[in-house]
Amino acid sequence: QVQLVQSGAEVKKPGASVKVSCKVSGYTVIELSMHWVRQAPGKGLEWMGGFDTEDDETIYAPKFQGRVTMTEDTTTDTAYMELSSLRSEDTAVYYCATGTPAFDYWGQGTLVTVSS
């Protein structure tokens, strides 16, 4: 059984960066295809990017290309999502998610608030 436990809430100023972690248990992080999905307050789900098993690489949604970096630490079985140049519109709950073919495992979510 996969468990995903995310880091705690963050408050950032506009222009800063945030790095959210997702600790994997039950499997190793390299056995999973990890993705990140965000949800602005009162809004829908927005896929940010994730590992594409067919191309064996991480792909990002065009909207976030150049501003997001997704990495993994195999020594601690932790996935990370770093988003830079934050603006108020990035205020959202950020989720890590995994599964094949769809996302049957989700982290609990991390609220990132961007405010001056």
Next chain:
Amino acid sequence: DIVMTQSPDSLAVSLGERATINCKSSQSVLYSSTNKNYLAWYQQKPGQPPKLLIYWASTRESGVPDRFSGSGSGTDFTLTISSLQAEDVAVYYCQQYYSTITFGQGTRLEI
């Protein structure tokens, strides 16, 4: 990107009645070589992450009650709850994984 459009945006159904949510994709999500539709449905309750209900358009996830069913092919899909229970009040999302992942805008289901 494939655009997913759900209808309606919100829906009120009486307990025990049938609820139907539609999802239309801007292009087909049926992969010819596998004959599978790359379409999933999720349920999200307030303060919780989404929960996978259906994948391959009609395969129920383990543990999901059989009152939930998915149908459709190509560009038009439906999630049906055959007999609405109080615990089914939630927002429902469709998702395609045929190409870079996109979600529908969500349908709010109320009693």
